[in-house]
Amino acid sequence: MRATLVRAASVICALAFAACQASQPPPPSAPSALFASQWNGGLDPAEPDFHVQAIDANTLAMRQSLRTTFEAPFLYLIFGKDRALLIDTGVEGVDLRGEVDRQIEAWLQANGREHIMLTVMHSHGHADHIGGDSGFEDRPYTEIVGHTPEQVAAFFELDEWPAGSAHYELGERTVELFPTPGHHPSHVMVFDPATRILFSGDTVYPGRLYFQCGKLPEFRETMDKVAEFAVANDVQWLLGGHVEMKSLPGETFRPQNPSRTGEHVLELPASIIGEIQDALDGMAERPVVSTFDEFVLFPHPADPRGKQPPNWCLAEE
Numbered sequence: 549m550r551a552t553l554v555r556a557a558s559v560i561c562a563l564a565f566a567a568c569q570a571s572q573p574p575p576p577s578a579p580s581a582l583f584a585s586q587w588n589g590g591l592d593p594a595e596p597d598f599h600v601q602a603i604d605a606n607t608l609a610m611r612q613s614l615r616t617t618f619e620a621p622f623l624y625l626i627f628g629k630d631r632a633l634l635i636d637t638g639v640e641g642v643d644l645r646g647e648v649d650r651q652i653e654a655w656l657q658a659n660g661r662e663h664i665m666l667t668v669m670h671s672h673g674h675a676d677h678i679g680g681d682s683g684f685e686d687r688p689y690t691e692i693v694g695h696t697p698e699q700v701a702a703f704f705e706l707d708e709w710p711a712g713s714a715h716y717e718l719g720e721r722t723v724e725l726f727p728t729p730g731h732h733p734s735h736v737m738v739f740d741p742a743t744r745i746l747f748s749g750d751t752v753y754p755g756r757l758y759f760q761c762g763k764l765p766e767f768r769e770t771m772d773k774v775a776e777f778a779v780a781n782d783v784q785w786l787l788g789g790h791v792e793m794k795s796l797p798g799e800t801f802r803p804q805n806p807s808r809t810g811e812h813v814l815e816l817p818a819s820i821i822g823e824i825q826d827a828l829d830g831m832a833e834r835p836v837v838s839t840f841d842e843f844v845l846f847p848h849p850a851d852p853r854g855k856q857p858p859n860w861c862l863a864e865e
């Protein structure tokens with residue numbers, strides 16, 4: 549009932565947008581199950597380039613500031629006894645290397661260690677997930693994974709790409725990776741049994757789940773694989789690459805919005821996978837942009853110039 553009332557208010561706002569902007573306080577952010585603070589929303593001019601929050605002493609989430617990029621991607625740094633794993637390097641133009649070095653130095657001090665190997669990998673090869681790679685090229689004790697499916701498959705010995713999975717040893721902590729194409733050909737998800745978190749990149753996050761018009765079957769196949777994996781491995785949370793939903797069901801921030809209040813929390817429960825499967829079923833043969841409470845299915849043409857959502861794919865026929 550409450551959600552219905554909220555929706556009614558937002559419809560009225562859409563009709564008289566300027567008046568509502570002035571009179572309505574921003575919606576509150578829901579409390580997070582994993583993070584102590586709300587993520588920086590680009591409102592403070594002094595906001596640092598990265599907002600780092602610990603899930604536990606060996607698992608960090610880092611958000612690149614909205615003040616540096618509207619994409620505001622989330623990156624993850626997780627530590628085993630012998631190796632740290634950085635998932636994604638964000639958008640270029642900020643000193644990610646410096647931030648990661650500071651975090652690793654703090655971990656080494658806390659653990660009485662001299663150094664630790666670092667592997668830099670990516671959820672997928674889009675520019676907002678690989679932009680900080682060059683900062684790591686001359687870093688000692690560091691390996692950088694390439695961006696193509698062939699390079700990712702070779703590095704992790706995913707010999708049956710896009711089938712199969714690989715275990716990657718960090719030292720008394722082993723993660724499992726598997727290919728999840730659909731959003732991007734080299735997309736992988738990383739499961740960490742220690743936290744029961746599935747790092748889900750841009751395939752599952754509270755926002756616009758983009759896939760090209762012809763890729764619906766591939767995206768669906770990936771989601772079925774993720775569903776099966778989540779049940780078999782008792783996945784608890786999915787942490788993705790962005791937040792674009794508001795805390796109000798079915799409401800998104802406009803693309804390229806420079807600052808945000810009232811965001812959806814970063815984490816999604818494993819039950820979201822079934823909801824995405826149901827949404828894809830409903831889309832069936834008619835792929836149109838479709839909004840749900842916690843995500844938007846966003847089929848789009850390879851080149852969207854001159855075309856408009858939500859019927860992009862149908863217009864191509």
Ligand SMILES: [Zn+2]
Nearest residue numbers: 674676750789
């Ligand atoms: Zn992205």
